[in-house]
Structures are given as C-alpha cells and as structure tokens.
Amino acid sequence: MGITPSTVSRALAGNERVSSKTRAEVLRVATGMGYQPNILAASLRKGTSDTVGMIVPRINRHFFSHVISGVEAILNPAGFSLLISQTHEREEDEHKAVHTLLRNRVSAIIVSHSVETRNFDHYDKIVSEGIPLVQFDRVTETIAGPRIVNDNFLGALRSTRHLIRNNCRRIAHFAGSLHVNVYRERFEGYKYALQQNGIDFDSGLLVENCILQETGGDAAEELYRAGKIDAIFAASDFSALGALRRLKRMGVAIPEEIKISGFANEPFAALVDPGLTSVEQNAFEMGNQVARAIINNIGRDDFVNEEIHVPVRLIPRSSSLTTGATISIQNSEFNSNL
Amino acid sequence: MGITPSTVSRALAGNERVSSKTRAEVLRVATGMGYQPNILAASLRKGTSDTVGMIVPRINRHFFSHVISGVEAILNPAGFSLLISQTHEREEDEHKAVHTLLRNRVSAIIVSHSVETRNFDHYDKIVSEGIPLVQFDRVTETIAGPRIVNDNFLGALRSTRHLIRNNCRRIAHFAGSLHVNVYRERFEGYKYALQQNGIDFDSGLLVENCILQETGGDAAEELYRAGKIDAIFAASDFSALGALRRLKRMGVAIPEEIKISGFANEPFAALVDPGLTSVEQNAFEMGNQVARAIINNIGRDDFVNEEIHVPVRLIPRSSSLTTGATISIQNSEFNSNL
DNA sequence: GTTTTTTGTGCAAACGTTTGTATTTTTGTA
DNA sequence: TACAAAAATACAAACGTTTGCACAAAAAAC
Numbered sequence: 057m058g059i060t061p062s063t064v065s066r067a068l069a070g071n072e073r074v075s076s077k078t079r080a081e082v083l084r085v086a087t088g089m090g091y092q093p094n095i096l097a098a099s100l101r102k103g104t105s106d107t108v109g110m111i112v113p114r115i116n117r118h119f120f121s122h123v124i125s126g127v128e129a130i131l132n133p134a135g136f137s138l139l140i141s142q143t144h145e146r147e148e149d150e151h152k153a154v155h156t157l158l159r160n161r162v163s164a165i166i167v168s169h170s171v172e173t174r175n176f177d178h179y180d181k182i183v184s185e186g187i188p189l190v191q192f193d194r195v196t197e198t199i200a201g202p203r204i205v206n207d208n209f210l211g212a213l214r215s216t217r218h219l220i221r222n223n224c225r226r227i228a229h230f231a232g233s234l235h236v237n238v239y240r241e242r243f244e245g246y247k248y249a250l251q252q253n254g255i256d257f258d259s260g261l262l263v264e265n266c267i268l269q270e271t272g273g274d275a276a277e278e279l280y281r282a283g284k285i286d287a288i289f290a291a292s293d294f295s296a297l298g299a300l301r302r303l304k305r306m307g308v309a310i311p312e313e314i315k316i317s318g319f320a321n322e323p324f325a326a327l328v329d330p331g332l333t334s335v336e337q338n339a340f341e342m343g344n345q346v347a348r349a350i351i352n353n354i355g356r357d358d359f360v361n362e363e364i365h366v367p368v369r370l371i372p373r374s375s376s377l378t379t380g381a382t383i384s385i386q387n388s389e390f391n392s393n394l
Numbered sequence: 395m396g397i398t399p400s401t402v403s404r405a406l407a408g409n410e411r412v413s414s415k416t417r418a419e420v421l422r423v424a425t426g427m428g429y430q431p432n433i434l435a436a437s438l439r440k441g442t443s444d445t446v447g448m449i450v451p452r453i454n455r456h457f458f459s460h461v462i463s464g465v466e467a468i469l470n471p472a473g474f475s476l477l478i479s480q481t482h483e484r485e486e487d488e489h490k491a492v493h494t495l496l497r498n499r500v501s502a503i504i505v506s507h508s509v510e511t512r513n514f515d516h517y518d519k520i521v522s523e524g525i526p527l528v529q530f531d532r533v534t535e536t537i538a539g540p541r542i543v544n545d546n547f548l549g550a551l552r553s554t555r556h557l558i559r560n561n562c563r564r565i566a567h568f569a570g571s572l573h574v575n576v577y578r579e580r581f582e583g584y585k586y587a588l589q590q591n592g593i594d595f596d597s598g599l600l601v602e603n604c605i606l607q608e609t610g611g612d613a614a615e616e617l618y619r620a621g622k623i624d625a626i627f628a629a630s631d632f633s634a635l636g637a638l639r640r641l642k643r644m645g646v647a648i649p650e651e652i653k654i655s656g657f658a659n660e661p662f663a664a665l666v667d668p669g670l671t672s673v674e675q676n677a678f679e680m681g682n683q684v685a686r687a688i689i690n691n692i693g694r695d696d697f698v699n700e701e702i703h704v705p706v707r708l709i710p711r712s713s714s715l716t717t718g719a720t721i722s723i724q725n726s727e728f729n730s731n732l
Numbered sequence: 733g734t735t736t737t738t739t740g741t742g743c744a745a746a747c748g749t750t751t752g753t754a755t756t757t758t759t760g761t762a
Numbered sequence: 763t764a765c766a767a768a769a770a771t772a773c774a775a776a777c778g779t780t781t782g783c784a785c786a787a788a789a790a791a792c
Contacts, residue, residue, distance in 0.1 A: 060742050065780060075740060090519065095497045096438045097778035100747045105434065107477075107498075115466065116459040116678075125454040128480055137477050137494060139445075142466055156475060159433045160445075181428065297665070327635070329667045340454075398772050403750060413770060435748035438777050 068093065099161060108350060109139045109157030111150060111167040113194075118322055119339050120168070123192065126343020127166065127350075134351060136163075145170040151178045164188040164350045169196065171236050188353035192346050195237055195363075202349040203363045204342055208238055211335035211368035212245025215317045216289050218333070218370060220253050222378045224287035224315055227255075228279050230266040230295040239267075242291045242319060260284065267291060272298030276314075277306065286314060287376070293318035293325055293334055300332060300375060315376040331373030342366045406431065437499060446688060447477045447495030449488060449505040451532075456660055457677050458506070461530065464681020465504065465688075472689060474501075483508040489516045502526040502688045507534065509574050526691035530684050533575055533701075540687040541701045542680055546576055549673035549706035550583025553655045554627050556671070556708060558591050560716045562625035562653055565593075566617050568604040568633045577605075580629045580657060598622065605629060610636030614652075615644065624652060625714070631656035631663055631672055638670060638713060653714040669711030680704045 066074045067082035074082075085091075099105035108131055112120045128138055139162060141153035150170050157165055158181070165182055167189065176198045182189050183200060195203040219227050229246045232239030247257050261284065263275045272295025279285045280303060290296035296318030300310060308314055310330055318325060321336035345364055353359050404412045405420035412420075423429075437443035446469060450458045466476055477500060479491035488508050495503055496519070503520055505527065514536045520527050521538060533541040557565050567584045570577030585595050599622065601613045610633025617623045618641060628634035634656030638648060646652055648668055655671035656663060663670040683702055691697050 061779070062743080062781075063741060065778095066741090069780085073740060078740080092493065092497050094438070094499060094778050096434045096443065096499050097747090098780070100432070100434045100438055100749090101778080101780045103747070114463065115453075116456075116463040118454075118456075121454040121459040124478075125452065125480065128453065128478075132479065137479070137498060139475050140462075140466075140478055141470065141475070142463065155430065159430050160475060161432060161434050324662045324665045327662045328665050399749070400751075400773080401771060403748095404771090407750085411770060416770080432748050435777090436750070438779090439748080439750045441777070 104163045105161050106135055107137045107139050107160065107162045109141070109153075109160065109162035109165045111141050111143060111153045111157070111165065113143050113145045113168060113170050115140065115142050119193075119320060119337065122339030123168075123343040123346065126340035127347045128343070129340075130344050130347030131350065134347075136350075143170040143173075145172055147172040147175065154178050154182065158182070158185075158187075162187070164190070164354050166190050166192065166346055166350065168192050169194040169236075171233055174235070183359075186357055188350060188356075188359055190346055190349045190353070192342060193238060200361050201359045202353065202361070204345045204349060205237070205241075205363060205365060206337045206342065207365040207368050208241035209245040209248070210365075211319065211337075211370065212242040212289070212291070213249045214245075214370045215319070215333070215335050216246045216249035217253070218372060219287045219289060219315055219317060219376060220249065220255070222287075222311075222315055222376060225255060226258075226261065226285045227287040227289055228261040228263065228275070228285045230263045230272055230275060230288060230290035230292065230299070232267045232291050233265055239291050246289055266295050269294045269298035269301075271295060273302035275299070276302050280306070280308060280314065288314065288316045290316070290318045293320045293322040293332065296332055296334070296375075297322075297324065297328065300328065300330075311375055311377055317376045321371055325371075325373070330375045333373045333376035334371055336369045336371050338366055338368070442501045443499050444473055445475045445477050445498065445500045447479070447491075447498065447500035447503045449479050449481060449491045449495070449503065451481050451483045451506060451508050453478065453480050457531075457658060457675065460677030461506075461681040461684065464678035465685045466681070467678075468682050468685030469688065472685075474688075481508040483510055485510040485513065492516050492520065496520070496523075496525075500525070502528065502692050504528050504530065504684055504688065506530050507532040507574075509571055512573070521697075524695055526688060526694075526697055528684055528687045528691070530680060531576060538699050539697045540691065540699070542683045542687060543575070543579075543701060543703060544675045544680065545703040545706050546579035547583040547586070548703075549657065549675075549708065550580040550627070550629070551587045552583075552708045553657070553671070553673055554584045554587035555591070556710060557625045557627060557653055557655060557714060558587065558593070560625075560649075560653055560714060563593060564596075564599065564623045565625040565627055566599040566601065566613070566623045568601045568610055568613060568626060568628035568630065568637070570605045570629050571603055577629050584627055604633050607632045607636035607639075609633060611640035613637070614640050618644070618646060618652065626652065626654045628654070628656045631658045631660040631670065634670055634672070634713075635660075635662065635666065638666065638668075649713055649715055655714045659709055663709075663711070668713045671711045671714035672709055674707045674709050676704055676706070 063074060064082055067079045114120060131138060139160060143149040143153060147170060150173050164187060176196055179189060179199050189201045192204040195205055231243050234240050250257050266272055266275050272290060276288060276299035288299050296316050300316050303310060303314055317333040319335045321334040325332040325334045345366060401412055402420055405417045452458060469476060477498060481487040481491060485508060488511050502525060514534055517527060517537050527539045530542040533543055569581050572578050588595050604610055604613050610628060614626060614637030626637050634654050638654050641648060641652055657673045659672040659674035663672045683704060
C-alpha cells in the first residue's frame with residue numbers, strides 16, 4: 057500500500073517512478089474517500105499557483121464580459137482558474153487589484169487599464185518578478201509583454217471611408233479620451249480616411265470625451281443646429297445611439313439628412329430604428345488570444361513583446377446608407393490591407 | 395528589531411500582544427521592502443482562504459455579469475477575492491466547477507445552476523464540510539442554505555394583469571423549461587393572474603422552451619395565424635423580441651392587434667420600436683444580497699435556510715399599451731402585496 | 733552467484749504563514 | 763533590592779504538498 061505522502065503525490069501527479077500497481081491502488085483509495093488535493097499547499101510548495109488574475113474596468117460591460125468568457129474558455133480546460141477584479145475605471149482600484157493578485161501569488165496577470173490610469177509603475181514589480189503580464193484593449197507600450205488589441209485604426213478608417221463613399225463630407229467625430237490608446241487610434245483612423253479622400257480635418261468637428269448617450273445627443277444637436285455636419289462617426293455606440301435618438305426626436309431624417317456610425321456593435325445596434333452602422337469587435341476571440349498569450353508566456357523568463365491585432369468588421373446598417381442602397385450585411389472585409 | 399516570524403505575523407495582523415514600538419518598526423521595514431504576505435501560506439495554516447467561488451451559467455450574459463458585479467462590489471472591500479467559473483449551461487461543467495473550487499479551498503460558494511442540472515448530489519460535500527453555499531436566481535430547495543431569487547411570481551402576475559387590464563383575454567405564455575424554478579414561477583404568476591380575472595388557462599396558449607428570439611418568432615407567427623391570441627407574455631425578453639419583430643414584419647400592428655410583454659428588461663427593451671414592456675430585475679442588488687448572505691454565513695456552522703425575494707418592477711412600454719394611453723414610466727409598484 | 737543496473741519507495745526538508753506555549757523582559761510593589 | 767505580575771517576544775509545531783536524496787528490492791548483466 058502506498059503509504060507515504062511522497063508516493064501518493066507521485067502517483068497522483070501522473071506517471072513517474074511509481075509502479076502501475078501502487079498507482080492504481082492509490083487512485084482507488086483516493087477516489088474512494090473523495091480526496092481533493094489541497095491546491096494551496098501544492099502552490100505554496102511549488103511556488104506557483106494555477107490561478108491567473110484578471111483586471112478589468114467593469115465586469116458587466118458587454119465587451120469585457122465577453123473577453124472574460126473567451127479567456128475562461130481556453131484557460132479553464134488548461135487547468136487554470138480565474139481571479140477577477142474590477143477597477144470601476146479608477147486608478148487607485150487598479151493599484152489595489154494588482155497587489156491583491158500578487159498576494160494571491162497568481163501565475164500571470166491579464167489587464168485592461170482604467171481610463172483614469174496614467175501611472176503604470178505598480179506593474180514594474182510584476183514584470184520584475186517574472187510574472188507574465190498580458191494587456192488587452194486598453195494598453196500601454198510603457199509595459200513590456202504581449203498586448204492584444206482591436207484593430208481600432210482600421211475599423212475607424214473603414215467606417216469613415218464608408219461614410220465618405222455615401223457622399224458625406226462634413227463628418228463629425230465623437231471621440232473618447234485621447235489619452236487612451238483605443239480612442240486615439242480610432243481618431244487616427246478617422247483622420248487618415250479624411251486625408252485619403254482629400255478632406256481637410258476640421259477640429260471643430262471633433263468632440264472629445266463623448267462616449268455616452270447623453271453627451272452624444274447633446275453634441276449631435278449642437279452640431280446639427282449649427283449646420284456643420286452631414287454625418288457622425290462615433291467612437292462609441294452609446295454616443296452614436298444618443299445622436300441617433302436625439303436627431304430623430306428633432307425630426308431629422310436619418311440617414312437622409314445625417315448619417316451615423318458607431319463602434320463596438322453593441323447588441324442594440326441591430327435593433328434600433330434605423331439600424332446603427334457599427335464596427336464589430338470580436339471580444340470572445342480577443343479573450344481566446346489573451347489566454348493563448350498567457351499560456352505561451354507562463355514559465356518563461358523572456359516575455360514576447362508583441363502587439364496582436366484582432367480583426368474588426370464594419371457592419372453597415374440603415375443609419376449610414378444612401379437611401380435605396382442595398383445593404384450588404386455580409387461585408388466581411390476582414391483585416392486585409394488598407 | 396522584531397526578528398522572529400511570529401512577532402512579525404502578530405505585528406501585521408493588527409493589534410495583539412506586540413509593543414507599539416516593534417509594530418511600527420516591523421511596518422516600516424515591511425513597506426520598505428515591498429513585502430507582500432503570501433496568502434497561500436496563511437490560508438494553508440489557517441485552514442480557510444479569503445476566496446469565494448462563484449459558478450454561473452455564462453459570465454457574459456447581461457443578468458449574470460451584473461450579479462457578479464454586485465457581488466464583487468461588496469465582497470472585495472470586505473477582503474475577499476472572487477474565483478469565477480462558468481458552466482455553459484452544462485451539468486458536467488457544473489460538477490467540475492464545484493470540484494475545482496473545493497480544491498482551491500474557497501471559503502464559500504455562490505451558484506446559479508445550469509438549466510440542465512437535475513442532480514445536486516455534488517453539493518452535499520460542500521454543505522457537509524461546512525462551506526456556506528448561497529444559491530441565486532436558478533435555485534433548488536434540495537440544497538440547504540440561503541437562496542436569493544427574483545420575485546418571478548409577482549413579476550409575472552403583474553405583467554399578465556397589465557395585459558388583461560389593457561383588454562387582452564387570449565394571452566399566450568412563452569415559457570422556458572418548467573424544470574427550472576425561474577420559469578416555473580413565472581408560469582405560476584401568469585396562471586394566477588388569469589384565474590384572478592376569471593380567465594381559464596388554455597394549455598394551447600402555453601409554449602414551453604421558448605426563450606430565444608427565433609423560437610419566439612416562430613411561436614408568435616403560428617399562434618397569430620391560427621387567430622388564437624391577442625397578447626403574448628414571454629418569460630424572456632429575447633423570445634418577446636422575436637415575436638415583436640416577426641409580427642411587425644408580417645404587418646401586424648403592435649400593440650393595436652397584439653400586445654407583447656417580456657421579462658428581464660434587457661437593455662434593448664427600451665430601444666426597440668415599439669418599446670418592449672418588461673419586468674425589471676435588479677441584478678446588481680441581487681448580487682449585493684448574495685454577497686451579504688455569504689458574509690453572514692461564513693464561519694458559522696448553522697446556515698440560515700431562507701429564501702430572499704428581490705423586488706421586481708413592471709416597466710410598461712408601447713408594446714403593450716392601449717393606443718393613446720399615457721405611459722407611466724414611473725410605475726414603481728414595488729413588492730407590495732398582491 | 734556475484735555485481736551492476738534499473739526500478740520503486742521512504743525519509744526529511746522545504747514552501748511562508750499562524751498560534752499555543754515557553755521564555756525573557758519590563759513594570760510595579762513591598 | 764527582591765519578587766511577583768504583566769507585557770513582550772521567541773520557540774516550535776503545524777497546515778498539505780513536492781522533491782532531492784538515500785535506500786531497498788527487483789531485474790539484468792557478467
């Protein structure tokens with residue numbers, strides 16, 4: 057009978073230098089008594105846990121919950137558990153979360169920064185301790201390691217170009233905080249599309265920090281009344297929605313008078329009337345990529361320092377189409393060149 | 395200098411039998427060297443961790459992600475971390491998740507069962523080991539301990555009554571699986587409302603397992619063509635949405651010809667045209683209650699065996715209102731009596 | 733039949749805390 | 763100054779694994 061802890065440990069840890077007879081016996085007894093190994097003890101001894109920490113601004117946002125789900129789909133079958141913290145977009149909470157995860161001796165950390173966060177020093181300790189750190193969506197190049205991001209630039213470029221092709225010239229852009237890579241890249245894509253089509257960028261048509269329904273509505277009303285625009289490209293579906301509803305309520309014909317497109321393809325985009333053109337991000341797929349990056353980097357000391365772009369897709373809907381145009385829902389112009 | 399681990403431990407664990415001088419010194423040195431206590435070691439020694447496990451069907455569903463957020467909002471400040479698993483509605487995954495959490499020596503478990511799950515034996519070990527188990531939303535009385543649920547019965551009753559008051563008599567009910575408490579209770583509320591108003595329940599108007607957009611559309615089309623209904627009360631906003639869109643596409647006037655109400659007040663309910671009447675569940679508040687139940691039950695051996703009902707609210711919108719009626723959005727007929 | 737190799741187990745230390753008990757130091761009192 | 767009581771600290775065991783090393787038994791080689 058396998059008596060000593062060492063033999064039991066070896067038997068349960070799969071093949072090693074233990075005879076098949078004793079292994080069978082150990083397994084029999086173990087399952088018989090409903091034995092559950094104490095992961096804490098094992099982790100303590102091994103110096104590493106099978107837990108991965110994840111820090112997101114908010115768990116209950118459509119995008120983030122889908123990324124989490126994508127991460128989980130890969131990491132769980134691989135034997136990892138997920139320890140999740142939300143920062144509520146506060147820098148202080150982000151710092152706290154990092155410390156909590158470190159205290160829990162997670163073997164890797166996944167993070168999407170809060171919009172507030174400017175100081176990334178607290179991540180130095182993670183990297184210096186050899187813990188893989190994977191950033192996604194809201195990332196900074198300040199920190200070494202893999203970054204998984206949407207192709208914001210290309211999405212914005214395509215969306216803006218789509219509006220231009222539908223005969224818009226005076227296209228407003230509702231941006232987020234330009235401190236955040238995500239919104240900066242969308243802004244760049246917008247500008248690039250204008251430039252490609254010989255349209256001068258007009259800073260009067262740029263509205264910063266405009267990602268909520270209300271601010272979107274306000275900005276749209278103001279710009280429309282001033283007669284400045286014939287289209288809006290919003291970096292957020294929410295501000296696009298605000299614009300759409302406000303203008304509609306004001307009696308503005310959409311898309312005839314003003315065309316609108318958003319970003320993220322929130323579930324409501326397909327349901328509003330008229331349907332809201334948007335850029336689909338594959339959040340679940342992004343989560344998968346994040347998880348794969350984690351697995352690739354755990355246990356090694358030289359982290360790959362790459363930025364992976366997850367393809368996005370323009371989904372044209374009625375809110376941006378020239379009246380009478382056919383809607384090609386299957387426009388799947390994936391990440392080709394520009 | 396506080397040298398021995400014991401003094402350090404006591405110093406950091408707040409007041410005890412250690413002089414204020416040494417405590418200060420210990421703290422100084424500890425912060426100076428960026429000391430992070432090893433929670434694994436502490437948990438191993440103490441026999442309990444500050445981690446709570448949570449099992450949900452899907453992380454990325456609006457309702458569940460909001461419950462998670464609500465749990466986290468209370469548990470994190472209280473010093474607990476959340477270990478989350480999703481079951482993808484599969485019984486096998488639920489069993490696995492339970493074992494993973496047990497191996498991780500979580501100090502409590504929160505669960506909402508998958509629709510598939512019929513066998514709850516694997517929870518016996520949890521309860522017998524004295525680990526608090528809190529169920530929410532999808533619960534079973536088979537397992538002892540707190541259950542936090544929506545007031546499905548009352549929500550369904552009010553919703554159905556609302557349709558009746560708007561002159562509907564032949565009200566179909568799109569239900570989920572009646573094996574699941576949630577859908578069973580909604581069905582009961584529906585029947586009770588009919589009975590209260592002298593309407594006979596017609597089993598031909600009950601559609602089981604109808605909670606998706608597509609099945610909702612199909613059922614609605616069939617019932618409408620057969621001329622059997624003047625209203626639909628769906629146990630899910632998704633099947634309600636399916637019905638609404640399908641009928642609208644068929645040229646049926648909503649609410650004039652057919653009135654529709656759903657359940658859950660998904661974000662899209664307010665945005666579709668016409669607005670979809672629904673029953674709002676306060677998922678975040680439910681999460682708070684779950685967290686409080688956890689905190690109340692951790693460390694005690696006699697678990698309170700109660701069922702807490704979280705109030706729901708009927709939100710009437712155009713899809714169910716007699717034409718010309720005023721919409722009282724502020725109908726906040728909270729959990730009073732029937 | 734002896735020696736060498738291979739294979740399978742046991743021993744004991746280690747991971748970093750916590751905590752009961754023993755020991756030292758300090759304080760107070762006679 | 764001596765002695766008890768109180769306060770502060772040290773000692774050591776324990777939590778449940780893993781793992782290098784030693785050792786025994788079996789198998790292979792001579």
